[in-house]
Amino acid sequence: NAGVTQTPKFQVLKTGQSMTLQCAQDMNHNSMYWYRQDPGMGLRLIYYSASEGTTDKGEVPNGYNVSRLNKREFSLRLESAAPSQTSVYFCASKGGGWEKDTEAFFGQGTRLTVV
Amino acid sequence: QKEVEQNSGPLSVPEGAIASLNCTYSDRGSQSFFWYRQYSGKSPELIMFIYSNGDKEDGRFTAQLNKASQYVSLLIRDSQPSDSATYLCAVKYSWGKLQFGAGTQVVVTP
Numbered sequence: 001n002a003g004v005t006q007t008p009k010f011q012v013l014k015t016g017q018s019m020t021l022q023c024a025q026d027m028n029h030n031s032m033y034w035y036r037q038d039p040g041m042g043l044r045l046i047y048y049s050a051s052e053g054t055t056d057k058g059e060v061p062n063g064y065n066v067s068r069l070n071k072r073e074f075s076l077r078l079e080s081a082a083p084s085q086t087s088v089y090f091c092a093s094k095g096g097g098w099e100k101d102t103e104a105f106f107g108q109g110t111r112l113t114v115v
Numbered sequence: 116q117k118e119v120e121q122n123s124g125p126l127s128v129p130e131g132a133i134a135s136l137n138c139t140y141s142d143r144g145s146q147s148f149f150w151y152r153q154y155s156g157k158s159p160e161l162i163m164f165i166y167s168n169g170d171k172e173d174g175r176f177t178a179q180l181n182k183a184s185q186y187v188s189l190l191i192r193d194s195q196p197s198d199s200a201t202y203l204c205a206v207k208y209s210w211g212k213l214q215f216g217a218g219t220q221v222v223v224t225p
Binding site for chain 1: 121123147149158159160161164166203205207210211212213214215216217218
């Protein structure tokens with residue numbers, strides 16, 4: 001049981017390049033999330049998907065787009081990377097309906113550097 | 116406007132003592148509250164959650180919730196060096212939005 005799998009683990013981009021961070025979960029969870037973590041800032045919510053077919057903005061959505069491809073997969077796209085997007089990105093998923101107080105499981109993170 | 120606030124620390128705690136961590140939130144519509152622990156370079160892991168006013172205990176951890184004052188706290192009793200980590204408070208809002216605070220770093224000294 002892999003849980004939440006993120007790819008890639010590390011990435012270096014040049015300013016203006018685009019890329020997609022992939023996230024897949026095998027726990028049949030309804031809700032999925034993308035966060036970024038910067039020193040001293042904690043986890044900041046970029047986008048979330050409460051259920052398959054829905055996506056909503058979080059605290060810091062500018063510069064990002066998401067796709068809930070199916071129940072398992074939730075991808076995050078940077079269309080034109082900027083140095084301010086240098087961060088560690090975490091994907092998470094949560095079971096039950098959005099109203100359920102269940103644990104959110106996190107992937108191992110993607111360390112992205114934009115130069 | 117930051118909706119979930121925590122003291123960043125570091126909070127230095129002698130081994131065997133009680134560590135007390137606080138978290139405040141701004142939205143009275145907040146439904147449930149979670150405490151996660153994150154070791155350096157690792158992913159966050161759930162410690163416990165609470166949704167009713169009062170105390171909830173799980174082993175050496177106690178979560179306390181006061182909705183009228185809009186704060187939630189975490190007590191760690193008999194602190195151990197292995198408790199040295201960053202503790203993240205998370206708030207669940209309507210429609211599944213799960214928002215985290217900046218985290219409090221705890222350092223347990225032998």
